[in-house]
């Protein structure tokens with residue numbers, strides 16, 4: 001089916017940004033991801049949907065090796081970013097995570113000022129030559145995170161002094177400050193009000209012009225609104241992956257249909 | 266009614282069932298309207314014809330209600346996949362049923378005029394048979410909808426060809442009458458418009474049957490070939506609707 005949303009921002013022809021082959025994830029004996037194969041496109045928003053515990057966050061964390069930090073977690077298979085195996089021993093996970101940024105399910109600001117939360121990444125990656133440039137990056141990032149107006153007068157206040165929804169937007173601002181090529185977002189809007197949610201969705205759509213965005217969401221409407229591709233996970237399996245318009249109007253698999261229409265079974 | 270698998274939110278099931286119940290109610294009124302209109306014509310019953318005209322209001326009101334309910338479900342429940350198809354299909358079906366009701370009303374109006382004129386032999390019997398066939402198709406289309414029976418729906422679509430044939434035969438017959446005696450022209454023109462109305466009803470019934478196939482498969486069946494003689498490619502909305 002063609003995507004009928006002709007008013008969407010134009011992007012170049014899509015090509016694969018991340019390609020996963022035969023990915024298995026185990027937490028000790030728990031087989032959490034079962035033989036997942038998927039090509040995530042560049043300049044595209046991909047939504048991961050599925051019931052709680054189906055492995056969305058687990059698979060998302062594979063894409064920037066965040067699972068390395070979990071002792072009992074074992075990842076098998078192959079994941080390539082621009083054709084390069086990200087699990088190759090030669091790959092530095094810190095460098096990888098600068099390229100593949102992440103916004104977590106729960107906001108996790110550093111115990112530092114709002115300003116430093118944003119400036120941290122650009123500083124260590126040498127993105128600013130002087131204070132003025134850094135100021136500019138901080139303001140631009142906070143604006144993209146849809147939180148600038150609320151914090152511009154108290155950039156020295158600790159990030160943890162913000163409300164939950166504000167902290168989440170701060171984390172989004174922090175994630176885009178280093179200009180990653182891929183942005184992974186795990187339920188970024190679960191603590192946000194509708195206005196902030198719209199602002200974040202608008203940001204996601206903007207980012208799509210240059211980046212590949214993967215978003216985990218429990219809101220079917222959000223997945224439908226922001227993504228061009230949708231992947232439905234169920235019990236660790238990738239059940240269906242395809243164009244979002246098709247998934248939400250004519251899903252192939254009855255498990256997908258039950259899930260998106262809110263049915264039992 | 267729609268899917269064996271129930272929604273977790275049972276109110277959603279109730280909304281969808283309620284809106285489909287409205288469609289069935291509307292379908293029942295439209296079926297009755299066709300029967301009565303054909304009967305009024307065959308028996309030259311002016312009173313019954315008047316009743317058909319008045320009853321059309323209830324059909325129009327139901328169409329309004331279906332559209333309001335559909336808008337409500339879209340706004341409140343954001344239906345997707347098969348649920349979305351249910352909503353889209355009831356909107357199309359209600360508009361098709363409303364059109365059939367209008368055509369039936371127009372038939373009743375012309376009956377009111379025809380009873381003032383001398384009868385044309387045999388013509389109304391054929392019209393009644395044609396109306397009965399369309400009504401049977403409508404009944405089957407509605408049954409197919411309730412049962413989600415794509416086979417029955419396809420059967421209805423195929424039978425529309427017969428209706429087109431009946432119309433073609435009547436068209437020739439009326440032409441002959443008019444050529445035989447120009448005093449028949451006014452009455453025959455009315456009868457011809459009635460035949461055309463019934464033929465158009467068949468098209469709307471076909472549109473309803475197509476919705477059953479859409480519900481099941483997500484695809485609307487391809488373009489049909491028209492079999493009647495005078496409908497140009499883009500087919501005007503009959504000549505007698507109002």
Ligand SMILES: Nc1ncnc2c1ncn2[C@@H]1O[C@H](COP(=O)(O)OP(=O)(O)OP(=O)(O)O)[C@@H](O)[C@H]1O
Pocket residue numbers: 027030032050051052053054055056057058059070
């Ligand atoms: N750190 C961990 N240690 C052990 N098991 C884990 C860990 N994280 C996830 N799991 C297990 O892996 C499976 C998948 O969990 P995951 O968090 O990926 O699900 P999810 O789809 O993101 O769910 P939710 O929508 O609730 O966030 C679950 O069975 C979970 O118990």
Ligand SMILES: [Mg+2]
Pocket residue numbers: 056057058105186216
């Ligand atoms: Mg999760």
